[in-house]
Amino acid sequence: MAVHIDRYERYWMWASTGILVLFLAAIVLTAAVGSAHPPSHVETIDPEQVGVHGEFASPGVSTADGRVIVSLRAEMYVFRPEVIRVPAGTPVTFRITSPDVLHGFQIVGTNVNLTVAPGYVSEATATFPRPGEYLIVCNEYCGLAHHLMQGKLIIEAPR
Amino acid sequence: MTPAMRLVMAHVWVAIAAFAVGSLMAVMQALSRAGVELPFRSAELYYLSVTAHGVLLALVFTTFFIMAIGYLVSETALGRIRGTVYAWTGFWVALTGTLMTTAAILSGTSTVLYTFYPPLLAHPTFYLGATMLVIGSWLWCAVMIYSYRDWRRVHPGERVPLPMHGIMTTAIIWILATSGLAFEVLVLILPWATGLVEKIDPIQARTYFWWFGHPLTYFWLLPAYVLWYTLIPKVVGGRLFSDALTRVVFVQFILFSTPVGFHHQFTDPGISGGWKLLHTFTTYAIMFPSLVTAFSVIASLEGAGRARGGTGRFGWIGKLPWRDPFFASVALAMVTFAMGGFGGAINAAYAMNAMVHNTAWIQGHFHLTVGTAVTLTFMGFTYYMLPRMTGRAIAWPRVAMVQPYLWFGGMMLFSIPNHIAGLLGMPRRIYTGDFQGVEAAQAWIPFTNLSAIGGVVLFVSAMCYVGTVLATVLTSPEGERETIEYAEALATQPAAPLWDRFGFWTAVAVVMIAIAYARPLYHLHTMAWYGSRGFSPF
Numbered sequence: 001m002a003v004h005i006d007r008y009e010r011y012w013m014w015a016s017t018g019i020l021v022l023f024l025a026a027i028v029l030t031a032a033v034g035s036a037h038p039p040s041h042v043e044t045i046d047p048e049q050v051g052v053h054g055e056f057a058s059p060g061v062s063t064a065d066g067r068v069i070v071s072l073r074a075e076m077y078v079f080r081p082e083v084i085r086v087p088a089g090t091p092v093t094f095r096i097t098s099p100d101v102l103h104g105f106q107i108v109g110t111n112v113n114l115t116v117a118p119g120y121v122s123e124a125t126a127t128f129p130r131p132g133e134y135l136i137v138c139n140e141y142c143g144l145a146h147h148l149m150q151g152k153l154i155i156e157a158p159r
Numbered sequence: 160m161t162p163a164m165r166l167v168m169a170h171v172w173v174a175i176a177a178f179a180v181g182s183l184m185a186v187m188q189a190l191s192r193a194g195v196e197l198p199f200r201s202a203e204l205y206y207l208s209v210t211a212h213g214v215l216l217a218l219v220f221t222t223f224f225i226m227a228i229g230y231l232v233s234e235t236a237l238g239r240i241r242g243t244v245y246a247w248t249g250f251w252v253a254l255t256g257t258l259m260t261t262a263a264i265l266s267g268t269s270t271v272l273y274t275f276y277p278p279l280l281a282h283p284t285f286y287l288g289a290t291m292l293v294i295g296s297w298l299w300c301a302v303m304i305y306s307y308r309d310w311r312r313v314h315p316g317e318r319v320p321l322p323m324h325g326i327m328t329t330a331i332i333w334i335l336a337t338s339g340l341a342f343e344v345l346v347l348i349l350p351w352a353t354g355l356v357e358k359i360d361p362i363q364a365r366t367y368f369w370w371f372g373h374p375l376t377y378f379w380l381l382p383a384y385v386l387w388y389t390l391i392p393k394v395v396g397g398r399l400f401s402d403a404l405t406r407v408v409f410v411q412f413i414l415f416s417t418p419v420g421f422h423h424q425f426t427d428p429g430i431s432g433g434w435k436l437l438h439t440f441t442t443y444a445i446m447f448p449s450l451v452t453a454f455s456v457i458a459s460l461e462g463a464g465r466a467r468g469g470t471g472r473f474g475w476i477g478k479l480p481w482r483d484p485f486f487a488s489v490a491l492a493m494v495t496f497a498m499g500g501f502g503g504a505i506n507a508a509y510a511m512n513a514m515v516h517n518t519a520w521i522q523g524h525f526h527l528t529v530g531t532a533v534t535l536t537f538m539g540f541t542y543y544m545l546p547r548m549t550g551r552a553i554a555w556p557r558v559a560m561v562q563p564y565l566w567f568g569g570m571m572l573f574s575i576p577n578h579i580a581g582l583l584g585m586p587r588r589i590y591t592g593d594f595q596g597v598e599a600a601q602a603w604i605p606f607t608n609l610s611a612i613g614g615v616v617l618f619v620s621a622m623c624y625v626g627t628v629l630a631t632v633l634t635s636p637e638g639e640r641e642t643i644e645y646a647e648a649l650a651t652q653p654a655a656p657l658w659d660r661f662g663f664w665t666a667v668a669v670v671m672i673a674i675a676y677a678r679p680l681y682h683l684h685t686m687a688w689y690g691s692r693g694f695s696p697f
């Protein structure tokens with residue numbers, strides 16, 4: 001097993017290991033303490049029923065237990081609803097699915113970034129501290145008008 | 160020309176032809192994103208050309224060039240290529256597949272990008288052609304393994320020459336990678352694309368795709384590493400820093416290349432966070448052998464620079480042959496790879512990935528890695544290999560000398576603005592960055608403009624490369640052939656035989672893949688999934 005390793009190279013290898021351990025420690029720590037996880041919701045849905053009944057047939061904003069829930073449909077080449085209004089300072093959960101191909105759901109300037117797949121519900125929760133307006137883009141190629149697929153998120157001052 | 164050289168050159172020509180076509184499409188895409196109104200510009204043509212660019216460069220150019228390097232190494236380091244009939248069969252199968260897939264793309268019936276995520280549905284010819292390309296490359300793997308075993312029979316107990324160790328590693332990684340792709344295409348996609356099965360689950364398909372998609376990047380990178388480790392020290396007049404440690408590095412790639420795919424699927428639904436975290440760990444593990452490579456190769460260069468009379472802490476750098484296009488290409492490729500590597504650490508970061516996923520940052524990233532670290536190395540290697548294969552001196556030495564620097568400069572102009580635009584939220588693969596004039600998109604304009612300029616510089620560099628290669632074979636007289644010589648190692652202590660035991664390491668890798676994938680795939684297949692019909696919105 002033994003491989004002769006030059007002294008400086010050994011130092012370098014320890015430093016490399018140290019950096020990688022540090023990176024991983026930062027990731028694990030922020031995940032464990034700060035709940036910094038990627039969106040990993042596991043829920044399936046029949047894509048052919050998405051537009052027919054259930055929450056995605058009439059997409060929009062609703063509230064439950066003090067949480068704001070936004071149900072969305074990403075479809076060629078539009079987000080429904082196209083304009084979303086939510087209050088500032090409240091956790092907002094985006095629930096989104098697709099009746100056709102893969103789409104992306106990215107709120108520009110935030111870390112909300114989801115892959116939307118037919119047959120699955122994607123979920124992300126975010127709090128927007130201040131009133132303002134955000135651009136939403138589709139970042140997964142979905143056909144020839146992919147670059148036209150966009151939405152708007154308006155953060156309103158809480159009433 | 161010897162039969163082996165004919166085999167190598169046949170693969171090189173296909174690679175260069177694919178590169179030339181793919182480059183032309185690339186410059187049009189960079190200009191389109193900046194809103195430049197080229198003649199015939201349309202969204203249809205843009206997405207078609209993104210598909211063709213991805214397939215021709217990321218799959219065809221790389222695979223054919225890598226097969227060429229494999230045959231060259233087998234011939235020069237082992238003194239044999241066994242199973243030449245299979246090699247040529249592989250060549251024709253892969254070439255036929257390439258032509259089929261290219262025809263399907265150009266016909267406009269398969270604008271699904273090179274990732275072809277279902278339920279986007281291409282013409283069946285697209286998938287069949289891609290399958291044949293992969294089958295051709297499997298025959299290459301078989302020839303590599305067969306040649307190695309033939310050498311091993313005559314040299315029991317000896318260490319396999321280091322370049323061939325790297326090529327065996329490449330072939331093994333390719334087999335592990337393409338097993339995922341084969342399942343996706345043969346079991347999931349083809350029955351669906353031909354109408355035998357009605358529905359397909361997109362997340363299952365994506366998972367198999369990325370089982371393939373990440374080791375694919377090491378399939379590209381390892382042949383470049385082989386050249387960095389085993390030829391460059393010789394080219395600059397030095398020695399390889401450590402033969403034994405290089406073998407350890409290569410083996411680590413066999414182990415860690417594949418069980419990492421979820422770092423491409425961090426934003427996907429249907430896969431729970433714990434499995435994504437596990438793949439994060441293995442992804443960071445795979446950075447280790449690259450960090451060791453950075454030390455070893457640069458230490459080899461420093462030794463050579465000092466032997467050439469370089470003094471002081473940095474004096475050796477100036478003594479290196481910066482006018483030699485092969486060395487310059489590799490040196491610039493290494494600088495670029497360092498940048499790309501750190502960007503990769505951000506992509507692989509479990510939660511931070513959300514900042515960059517599918518933004519322009521990603522296209523900036525892989526143009527540094529596969530688009531420069533690998534491609535520039537291969538271009539530089541052409542200048543080294545061509546005279547030694549054909550006996551013809553490089554026809555336009557000054558063009559060849561400048562070309563790597565043009566590529567590097569063009570890539571900095573292309574890639575850095577793409578990274579910044581990505582952080583500002585600009586998505587990748589879009590016909591125009593304009594977004595109907597919405598305010599948030601205005602911030603991206605300077606960066607799409609800069610990257611368009613970078614694209615033009617890269618295109619000029621690409622044409623310099625293609626032109627020099629063509630001029631060399633068409634106009635340069637045939638003379639003496641120099642031989643290809645590999646670097647000797649500085650440390651003479653041989654590696655333990657363990658590091659040459661490819662079968663054993665492959666078995667360990669298979670176990671690791673099973674740990675990383677068996678449970679989540681079992682879950683994806685057995686939970687209540689609905690599936691999707693095909694869509695062809697192009």
